[in-house]
Amino acid sequence: MEVLRYASWQKWAAGGRLVLGLLALALLWWVFFDVRDGLSLLLGLLVGLVVALYLLRTAVQPLLRSRLEVALEPRGIRIGGKFYSRSDFRGLGMASGWWAQRAQRALRDAGTYGPWAPYPPFHLDFGRARLPLFLDLPGWDRLLRHLGVDWREVPELREFLTLARGMGWLNGLMHPPEEAEQAWVQARSRYRRACAWIWIGCLGVVLGIVGVRVVEGPGGGDTPWTWALVGVSLMGLLLCLGWVGITFGLKGLARGWVSEYNPLASL
Incomplete structure (x- = not known):
């Protein structure tokens, strides 16, 4: 018996x-609230709300379902101790309504399924029970196959997967079907190396800035060490921006490979 987790x-x-989102949110609110201006406070609250909603979809919800286990049993599936018979399975359903249709149009136009769109977009219909089909669960395609459904034979699901592009495929928010896993593993290795260089650049910037503050001391004044540390910060910034441009793209300057990535493109 296979168990998906x-x-x-x-x-x-x-x-x-x-963690990074909460730190960014705290810094953002600190900057806005330090201004002590009514408009700035309102803007800070609105931006903070957007960031909080983004974290809810991309961090909090994945953590809440991280212990999910789906057992593929001979006569059906078992989730959380509850059994769902294969004979009761009616097929794959899709999110409906105005908001879902708008999200689908955005997917067709831009290749992105935003964090504000209905999620998950598909569910398993067992008649009286509707179970979400989480596309970030490794083996979701084997789950469908176990229930007698080939994802390639479901037009809506096939369209969704082939149109979706971007970082979600590489950071754990979506998982490719079995056929694309080998190429996806290689792409993830490339993505992780790029992120490592970006973090090294960020570390250089931070160390340079902190070092300047330490070297200057309370009296201020420039020293040879000051300019060396400024150089470290600038080199770190260039390293960070260079890899960000290559990997994620810089608006108006470069379009990174991650923004166009889809593991099914080679199938």
Whole structure:
């Protein structure tokens, strides 16, 4: 009996997004609230709300379902101790309504399914029960196959997967079907190397800035060490921006490969 569960790196990735997001949110609110202006406070609250909603979809919800296990049993599936018979399975359903249709149009136009769109977009219809089909669960395609459905034979699902592009495929928010896993593993290795260089650049910037403050001391004044540390910060910034441009793209200057990535493109 096969049991589908989330990979440990997906849990760590979601936790990392949550920590970094909360730090960014705290810094953002500190900047806006320090201004002590009514308009700035309102703007800070609105931006903070957007960031919080983004973290809810990309970090909090993945962490909440990180312990999900789906057992593929001979006569059906078992989730959370509850059994769902294969004979009761009626097929794959899709999110409906005005908001879902708008999200689908955005997917067709831009290749992105935003964090504000209905999620998950598909569910397993067992008659009285509708179970969400989480496309970030490794082996979701084997789950469908176990229920007698080939994802390639479901037009809506096939369209969704072939149109979706971007970082979600690489940071654990979506998982490719079995046919695309080999190429996807290679792309993830490339993505992780790029992120490592970006973090090294960020570390150089931070160390340079902190070092300048330490060297200057309370009296201020420039020293040879000051300019050396400024150089470290600038080199770190250039390294960071260079890899960000190559990997993620810089608006108006470069379009990174991650923004166009889809593991099914080679199938």
